[in-house]
Each structure stands twice: as structure tokens, then as C-alpha cells.
Amino acid sequence: MQSTTIPLFNPPVSSPSNLPRFAPTIRHFPPPSKLRFPTAMASTPSGLAVGSRTGTAPRGSTGTDGLCTLTDFVGKGGIGLGDDLVLLLTHIQYACKRIAALVASPFSSDLQNPAGLAVGSERDAPKPLDIVSNEIILSSLRNSGKVAVMASEEDDEPVWIRDDGPFVVVTDPLDGSRNIDASIPTGTIFGVYKRLVELDNLPREEKAVLNSLQSGTKLLAAGYVLYSSATILCASFGSGTHAFTLDHSTGDFILTHPHIKIPPRGQIYSVNDARYFDWPEGLRRYIDTIRQGKGKNPKKYSARYICSLVADLHRTLLYGGVAMNPRDHLRLVYEANPLSLLVEQAGGRGSDGKHRILSLQPGKLHQRLPLFLGSLEDMEELESYGDVQQKVNPGYEV
Numbered sequence: 001m002q003s004t005t006i007p008l009f010n011p012p013v014s015s016p017s018n019l020p021r022f023a024p025t026i027r028h029f030p031p032p033s034k035l036r037f038p039t040a041m042a043s044t045p046s047g048l049a050v051g052s053r054t055g056t057a058p059r060g061s062t063g064t065d066g067l068c069t070l071t072d073f074v075g076k077g078g079i080g081l082g083d084d085l086v087l088l089l090t091h092i093q094y095a096c097k098r099i100a101a102l103v104a105s106p107f108s109s110d111l112q113n114p115a116g117l118a119v120g121s122e123r124d125a126p127k128p129l130d131i132v133s134n135e136i137i138l139s140s141l142r143n144s145g146k147v148a149v150m151a152s153e154e155d156d157e158p159v160w161i162r163d164d165g166p167f168v169v170v171t172d173p174l175d176g177s178r179n180i181d182a183s184i185p186t187g188t189i190f191g192v193y194k195r196l197v198e199l200d201n202l203p204r205e206e207k208a209v210l211n212s213l214q215s216g217t218k219l220l221a222a223g224y225v226l227y228s229s230a231t232i233l234c235a236s237f238g239s240g241t242h243a244f245t246l247d248h249s250t251g252d253f254i255l256t257h258p259h260i261k262i263p264p265r266g267q268i269y270s271v272n273d274a275r276y277f278d279w280p281e282g283l284r285r286y287i288d289t290i291r292q293g294k295g296k297n298p299k300k301y302s303a304r305y306i307c308s309l310v311a312d313l314h315r316t317l318l319y320g321g322v323a324m325n326p327r328d329h330l331r332l333v334y335e336a337n338p339l340s341l342l343v344e345q346a347g348g349r350g351s352d353g354k355h356r357i358l359s360l361q362p363g364k365l366h367q368r369l370p371l372f373l374g375s376l377e378d379m380e381e382l383e384s385y386g387d388v389q390q391k392v393n394p395g396y397e398v
């Protein structure tokens with residue numbers, strides 16, 4: 001692993017002058033070509049045994065130490081995704097490792113709240129950490145040489161990268177960053193489509209938008225990276241949903257949760273229920289019913305809401321239940337589609353309260369919609385209440 005000193009941040013100006021001043025150092029993982037396989041690890045750390053939680057790794061994909069990295073998993077010895085996609089995923093991993101280091105850096109809040117920047121004035125305004133994460137991802141996608149266009153939640157328009165790139169990437173580079181000063185988990189979301197070669201002769205701006213507006217059913221791969229007590233990359237390549245945990249000692253994402261199966265029913269609901277009085281009747285009745293244990297599951301449900309989509313979904317995938325944002329807030333292209341693929345591939349359902357998310361044809365890049373993700377039986381019960389989409393959306397201050 002190399003360590004590079006980059007003059008990105010100024011040392012905190014408030015440091016007492018008698019203390020030594022350190023030039024902030026950002027530790028970089030090796031570039032993708034130099035990633036080591038974890039052959040030096042003698043045994044499988046307890047609790048991380050491949051296949052122990054949810055399923056088994058693809059045959060032939062584990063190293064001699066029994067560990068399977070994400071690169072092993074998708075490569076020729078694993079599910080064999082094809083060299084182009086494997087290379088792209090390697091660059092996405094690299095970008096996410098840089099973002100993980102950034103959000104954990106002691107200087108991240110300087111970036112988040114630089115002097116002179118109006119803080120909290122515009123709730124949806126991109127925050128500096130979002131912008132830096134966006135740049136990190138864009139640079140990795142460019143370096144991969146495999147991406148025609150990137151559409152990001154942070155950019156008004158998609159960025160055309162190269163005419164011969166076989167893939168289109170949609171991304172929310174750093175979701176949940178509004179709470180990052182309190183070290184609340186954040187996440188990167190991404191989806192990968194094929195470039196539509198039939199659009200190649202259109203003007204750039206036009207083909208950039210149309211390539212980015214593909215239906216979720218066309219996703220080749222989708223994933224999120226959760227930056228929390230562990231950094232977890234959870235992805236689907238069209239068959240199953242699998243999670244990999246970053247081993248900070250080697251820089252590898254190690255397969256820890258192969259073939260995640262969301263329980264058919266959970267006992268947790270996840271929603272910002274301070275909005276209760278803005279909810280439609282159906283949603284109020286549903287939540288009132290399940291929290292009293294009067295629903296189809298005769299157990300009283302518990303509430304869990306981190307207000308960070310990736311973290312709320314990750315918990316839901318593992319424990320079951322429903323995670324929702326019933327107002328028009330989350331984006332179809334960057335959030336709802338990629339996350340719905342992961343939930344469906346884990347055996348759950350992604351819906352806008354009425355329709356399967358993946359069946360919706362995006363009309364606009366930044367189109368927002370209500371989003372409900374979760375266990376199949378919980379989702380069916382929720383949708384049976386009819387009006388669960390919150391139409392009142394006054395804009396909330398916090």
C-alpha cells in the first residue's frame with residue numbers, strides 16, 4: 001500500500017501553536033493493477049467464512065486461503081462476467097475505497113463545511129463531499145476506458161466520456177451526506193447498462209441522455225457501497241445479490257454474504273414518521289396496524305430509521321421488513337432502479353407503492369418518486385393498503 005501526501009486540505013487553523021503541525025496525509029489504496037490477492041492470510045477470520053451466512057461462493061472462485069475477493073468472484077474463475085465489466089468493476093471498487101477513506105478522514109468535515117459556504121440553506125444543494133466523491137467516481141470511470149457516459153445525481157446533465165466505451169454508468173456518488181458531520185453511515189449507489197449502439201449517430205447530448213434513461217430491467221449490474229463500521233460493497237450482476245466487506249489490511253473486498261436472501265417477512269419498518277400527518281390514510285393505517293402487531297404478522301413491528309438510504313436498505317436486506325420514503329424524493333435513475341435490482345435479486349420487492357420500480361420507464365434524468373423496498377410479504381401487505389404514496393411534499397427543513 002502506498003501513502004501519498006496530498007495538499008488537499010489545510011491543517012485546522014485552530015490548532016494550538018505549540019502542537020506539531022502535520023501535513024494531512026491521505027492513504028491511497030494501490031491502483032487497480034497493483035491490488036494484491038489475500039494469499040498472505042493464513043485462515044478465514046471467524047464470522048467471515050465464505051458461504052457461512054447465506055450461500056456459497058461460485059466454484060473455483062476462492063483462493064488457497066478460502067477467501068474470495070470481488071475480483072475473484074466476477075472473474076474467469078468465478079461467474080465470468082467478461083473482461084470489460086470486470087475491469088470496470090475494479091475501477092468502481094477503487095473509487096469507492098477512496099471515498100471510504102475520504103468520509104473517514106479527520107478532515108472530511110472541513111470539506112463538508114468550508115468557510116464561506118452557506119450551510120443548510122438549500123436542503124438538496126450538493127455538499128462538497130458529494131462533489132469530491134462525484135469527481136473521484138468520474139475519474140475512475142474515465143481511467144477504466146470502458147465507459148461511454150456517466151449520469152450522476154450530482155450533475156445536471158450526463159457526462160459523455162468516450163464514444164467506444166461499452167458501458168453506461170448511473171450513480172449517486174455519496175448518498176446520506178447531509179448527516180455526515182455526525183459520522184452517520186453514507187453510501188455510494190451505482191448501476192451499469194450497456195451503451196445503446198443504435199444511438200451512436202445521434203448528437204452527443206442526446207445520446208448521453210437516452211443512454212442514461214434505460215429501464216431498470218436492462219441493468220447489467222448494480223450495487224451500493226456502505227461506509228459504516230465496515231465498508232461493504234453489495235452488488236448484483238443479474239443473478240443473486242452478494243456482499244463483500246473491505247479488508248483494510250489488504251484493500252480487498254472479501255465475499256462475506258453470498259446469495260443474500262431477504263427474509264420473506266421482517267419485523268422492522270423504516271420511515272421518517274415525523275411526516276405521519278402528511279401521509280395518506282392508507283399509509284397511516286398500515287403503519288398503525290403493524291406497530292400494534294395487528295397485521296398479517298402478529299408481532300409488533302419496531303421502527304429503525306437512519307435517514308441514510310443505503311444504510312436503511314442494507315439493514316432491511318439482512319433483517320427483512322420494509323424501508324420506505326413515501327414522498328417524491330428519491331431518484332428513479334440513480335437510486336430506485338439500482339437498489340430495486342438488488343432487492344429483487346435477494347427475493348424482495350421494490351415498488352413506488354403501486355408499481356414495480358424496474359417496470360417504470362424513466363422520463364427524466366432526475367425524476368423523483370416514492371420508494372418502498374423490502375420483504376416480499378411485507379411489501380404485498382403494504383401495497384394492499386392502496387394509497388401509500390405521500391402527495392403532500394411541503395419541503396422539510398431537517
Ligand SMILES: O=P(O)(O)OC[C@H]1O[C@](O)(COP(=O)(O)O)[C@@H](O)[C@@H]1O
Nearest residue numbers: 124175176177272307308309325329
Ligand atoms: O428527509 P427524508 O424524506 O426522510 O429523506 C431522507 C432520505 O434522503 C436521503 O438523504 C437522500 O436525499 P438527498 O438526495 O437530498 O441527499 C436519503 O439518504 C434518505 O433516505
